[in-house]
Amino acid sequence: MQKDVFGGLTVRDILPSEPLGCKLLLHYALGDAASALAGSGCTAAAVLDQDGQLVGLLTENDVMRAYFEGASPDHRLADWFVSGLARAPTHVLRQKLTVRPTDALVVVAEHMVTNALTGDCACHHVLVEGDDGKILAILSAFDMAQAICRSDRWDNPLLQGAQNKRAKGDGDEQPQTSKTLRTASTAVQDIMKPRESVFTCPPLSTMKDVLKVLLLTRQNSALVVDEEGIYGIVTPRDAVRAFADGVPGSMCIADWLRRLESGVTNRLIASTASIEEAAALMTARKLQHLVVVPPGGIQALGIVSALDLVVGSQSCKQVLCETPIWEGPTLGELLVQQPHLTAICSKTTTLGEAAQSLLTTGRTSAAVALSPFRLLTENDIMRAYADGWPRESSAEHWLLSQESPRAMLPQHLLVPPSVPLTEAASLMLGVAVSAWGDPCHHLVVKGVQGVAGGWQGVFSALDIARGLCTLGSELEVAKTGADLATVSMFMKPLWDVPTCRTTDSIQHALASLVNGRQNAVLVMDENGAYQGLITPRCALHAMAEAVPRDRSVAEHVARDWLRGSGGSGGEGFKREVFPESRLLDAASIMAARSLHHLVVVDRQESGTEPSQPVGVLSALDVARGVASMRCRCPFASLGWLWWCRGPSSCSLWSA
Template sequence: MAEGCPSSQKEVQVLSPATTPGTTPPPSPTGPLGAVKVGDVVTRGLTVPVCAAEFKLSDVAHLLLSTDQSAAAVVDGEGSAVGLLTETDIIRAYFQGAPWDCRVGEWLRGRGAFSEGRAASDGLAGITVLPDQPLQEAVLRLVPPAPWGIHLLVQGMGGRYYGVLGPLSVARAAAARGVASLLGPSAAQATVAEVMQSRDVVPVCSPGCNMQQVLQALLASREHAVLVADLRGVHGLVTARDVLWAFNQQIPRSAMAWQRFANHPGCHKLKRRVISSAAPLQIAAEAMSAGCGLQHLVVLEPGGMEVVGLLSPLELMRCASNSRPALKKPERAESSGTGAVQKQPVRVADIVAQRETATCSATCLLHDACSILLASGRTAAVVLDPAGTVLGVLTENDVLQALVEGVPEDLTVGLWLRGGE
């Protein structure tokens, strides 16, 4: 975050190969993404956050901050995972006005109507992955939006907790192994501009917004990042980590958010998190993985101060899932002999690729499917079986019809498509 946009180029250290200390050329690819296992990229040890059902949500917020993670496993006394709690849960609990002393178990049992976290009663099978499963298969389950968000529990034999897989895991793997090993050979020469979120689609709040307004904007953004800007320019960036701190400090939702964040001693000034749009993707992955809560990077035009986009670990995960078009620079349209620009025909695939296609599994509950549609901004979701085969399409009309007919709450999407038999 920042108190204001720096006024001169010299004040900003734009991350690039020449200015990033300790960076090295991207290492040689270690093989296709399919050869990388989930266990290869999930952090284990003391930095892996775990909590118990008796923990307060505010305690988990502090835990995530101190470990620089975005999700924690809820474990029982034997060390087996029984639930998953993420930064999205903290943001939503804050937004819904959950009590400061709300317990993890209470939240997972249904205090949040659309909580991302899952408890054992919901069945953990849908949100768990084995350490020896190919990474790409696991990533495909997280992009596009799933009811449980963008994290999976990694469990070993006997249900023992192994770790949590999320976008930051992919970013750190890309930094350590080289982006080419995860995204393909073309990624070794790819730049930030080819994968970033354009500024025109990044949520924006004014410096005068209160905490509740910022929380609402963050929940509308899967990247959990909001630019703070007005007519004078971009003042900074608010991320989920800022909200974790605010929730832990019990700052009222009516308080002016930017004033509190900008004056927080632990906040990140804008000049610490900027990167040039021309910077190699490898440099961006290394910057995201450096720790200290700098997972989100504000993208500047090359050699200038204009903010042109935002880059987060989620963009790298989307690339790893091949949900984005192949990494390549846009080609210029060729001119005819008369000087007129030849327009390229618009394909259905070109239109679909502009936004993620929402998907859900056949075993997904209907109310979870509603969460998918809301999170993706789509009016329909493709229904897939565990092997990825398309079974049908669930639309908002289906949801409305189910509400009118009063179908059971535990009805799955698959049963609904088969007529509720």
């Protein structure tokens, strides 16, 4: 039989006397809504339209997200709920967040845990709906925690006869339930978030920096830690107060903490305390997060929240799934947004026709109707041109003539549509350093049904850049790690980029790319001045236009091939960026202009001398940037500080 730590209580037993508690109207401003939440002490408010109909819940996490996104306090709730960022709009309420008054609290706890495991909605709250469809109340994880320490729950015969477990914290007695506890209860240390899952911020972090930690890690608390230890904690409640008070996101978090009346010492709970005692302490002090310390100790072991108590109330121990910090949209979502992500040609299509098709569609590969499935890429066209293949040769003939396994599509390049953008970037980089040698610029997205040979589209390295540009909010950008990345972090420096002379032939320049396994070569004149960039895209032009292979590069510097990459290109189509430019801005240029390579130039202060190249940034470099962000955590956990700095870094700052 499932253990019921709620003593058989039902939702009706803990319904508040005032229905819905805090209520807001759809035309209210976010700043006023935040003030109402902060003043009421509620963690969520019902939002009603002009007819009094419920349209959603506004939670503390909604306010925190709006704060992070830079929303104005004057931003209307109506606009927030149509933005797609609200965590509990009407359809989510009905599908996932509704319970009945007759439901047992243990069932509601299971409901909350299920929502917490999926992580896609307001898992800290449920809506209580009567049999007549009338909304009776909003129930929060904090309400559930309060129910755990209610005296009347001990009348349940399942809880009779167990031994009382008591614990002390830092010398003070923990608040007790109103009757002697009679359960061999779960200890706080068994359900807390351990040090490794508790993230920290240095005191010089801004308010927005801390909100980023909370939102990306999907945690509702972060500790502020310096060399002397812990002296602060930030939760969504703090974000609500700060937003309501008009605190700028640029404010130093240490300055904000100095304004607060109480610190971390008000939140201590012994690791051996029961979840009932933790619930009692939360109830007595109206706190949703406690810092767990050893009995009589001052070193933080972890954090326990009201939701952790709900999770710990389940008979079978549930562990909230750790979500990768970096993820971004899935390939399937991006393919839906951009259905043009595939070019197709028949096996009889000539290399010249295929080159023209890729130029017309702006793609870097075409699916060839062969069995097994094959891709003809712009690098294939470049190799064919450099090797002297006639433009009238068929795509089938070219592909079948290649003995190298690169002509075949390896199985690990077939990916499901559920693969996140960051993982796609990692896959491309994984192949690029594999035994295959050649960089991988393409992933084939499988069909939804998984039918043999079925596929949705081809995803290229340039589509990584396009994917970054589709992100509609600051948090989505932050999830990919692109918000702090600069071009200088991922560009190829000048000494790693091959060069050619304007007097070299087109074939020689392209052959240097093939032999060097590179996709860009800088064109320099006889004086060493930068003139342009040769890429596989130039090979498409050469093959499509039947350009003689012995023609010099100089004859094409002035043509549209180089897309303003040199001084002779059009002013409206430059492809230069600076080393300090944001990687996201570089990706935007690539996506808007279908450019696979940008020339990185130094910034000339005088403005009279031409900028000189210092490197090249490719679409694959953008993918490398996204992939590397996925492989590291940008936030220091309490466990990491313990390991690097020693136990003192996890001690209370004022102790």
